[in-house]
Amino acid sequence: MDTLGIFVLISYLEISSAAGVHLRDLQQNLAANGSVVLSPLNTTDAFSVSINLSQSTVNNCPSLENAESMAQMELLTRLTAGCRYDRMVPPVVHNKDGEEVPMDIYARFYIYVMKNLDSSDLQFTVQGLLQLRYLDPRLAFSSYLPNRRQPIMGESELKKMLWVPHIFLTNEQASTVLGTSAKDELTSIYPNGTVLTSTRLQATLYCWMNFQKFPFDEQKCKTTLESWMYNTTLVQLHWETDNPVSFDKQLQLTEYNLIGSLYNESIRVSNESYMSHGSLEGNYSIISFTVLLTREVGYYVIDYFLPSIMIVTISWVSFWLQADQTPARTTLGCTTLLSFITLSLSQENNLMKVSYVTMSEVWFLVCTIFIFGSLVEFAFVNTIWRRNNDLQLKKRTTKYIVKSTFVPHMKKHRRHGYKRTDSTMSTMSTTSMDKTCGSNNTVITIETPIIIGGSLSREDSAISFDEQDETSTSESSDSSKVKPAQTFATMTPKEVSLWIDRKMRFVFPLSFIVFNALFWTLVYCL
Secondary structure: OHHHHHHHHHHHHHHHHHHHHHHHHHHHHHOOOOEEEEEOOOOOOOOOEEOOOOOHHOOOOOOOOOOHHOOOEEEEEEHOOOOOOOOOOOOEEEOOHHHHHOOEEEEEEEEEEEEEEOOOOOOEEEEEEEEEEEOHHHHOOOOOOOOOOOEEEEOOHHHEEEEEEEEEEOOEEEEEOOOOOOEEEEEOOOOOOEEEEEEEEEEEOOOOOOOOOOOOOOOEEEEEEEEEEOOOOOOEEOOOOOOEEEOOOOOOOOOOEEEEEEEEEEEEEEOOOOOOOOOOOEEEEEEEOOOOEEEOOOOHHHHHHHHHHHHHHHHHHHHHOOOOOOOHHHHHHHHHHHHHHHHHHHHOOOOOOOOOOOOOHHHHHHHHHHHHHHHHHHHHHHOOOHOOEEEEOOOOOOHHHHHHHHOOOOOOOOOOOOOOOOOOOOOOOOOOOOOEEEEOEEEEEEEEEEEEOOOEEEEEEEEOOHHHHHHHHHHHHHHHHOOOOOOOOOOOHHHHHHHHHHHHHHHHHHHHHHHHHHHHHHHHHO
């Protein structure tokens, strides 16, 4: 009689006793089967029920003495019988001294494919084979089959009959076990009780990327495996000694170059402040591996950096156009600026919005400044070109030209007057001119007052133009001996505009070359 029949029988006995039904007939009916014997204690309705279970089902486990003649499924069924094996309880492992120690689980991960390394979503997809190896002494069959070296192998049906560790991916967004008609799961049980589970899975994992040097960045995508239910007192995770993480030789990435991988073992603490395992508190074993990736910059150099350098260079063509060619220079500056902004936006759309400044944004900002600077330079020289006054310069040097351009020099007018004497000031009296017409000379007679000793007397004096010119020449020579005259250079607004454009033809390219030297040094040296 099976266990279900025993429970039915006990339930029936309880109902019959409550209803006052005598159990003698039931005893006679069941005595013939030899499995249940009912004997009354006395003449009352109280009975002592003794249940003798058959030896083949409960008292003794299924025999494994003739294991060599058993089929693999029969052998596995007897190994995992309820009297020997409880799939809800992890195996107990003892050391050489007989002390109970945590069970060690060794992992190995073989990666077939890595794809969809999306910078905008901070995710990547991986397909690989995850192997877990641990020792379960309850499944050892070497003592029953000493000559067998082959393991017992099965798929998902065998895995359902065994206790298997619950390992999960902490940075998992989604995962699934691959397979067409059935899930690709393989479980092997070796004669000494070693269990090896192999699962081919696909997982979409989060990768916390750093884009400060984008697109010259190097990313470290970490994958963490952790025990879910059992803490370190029962289960400890380890990487295999040989090739814990390996990659397929034909693995290729489109945007990144695979450098290598790192693997690590650690412990996570789960408590009230950091509830990584819900209400379960304790130390949980963790194993992780990190994939080292570097971005391929060929695409960005050809499609972004070289075109942007060409656009900035084209904006300098306006320096070879005259300042009065407003339509041509305005169209050229605006077109290059809009073209560069469109080119930059097409690249930035592939990047996740981050709070810090990236290297591509630095490049975009500086190139925009150069293009916008050429527009500002045109507006400045065009304003100078339309000026009416010439510039008075001390010397034709950059210092004085720039100073006079930004701060126009105002003309200084000299004021002429008469000198004062100590006692009196000369005043102009009536002037009479006598014109004498001759064949060759014209004489103008001017009457001027002469002050002598404070009294006024009038004398007639005749001064010719020739004598006056000689007098002014002698006076200017005398004054030059005392203080040298200050000389000025003059430049027209058109000359100043052309001079500024000629200087900018060298200033802008040299500045851009210096910026490129600093930029590429920071990219590859920091």
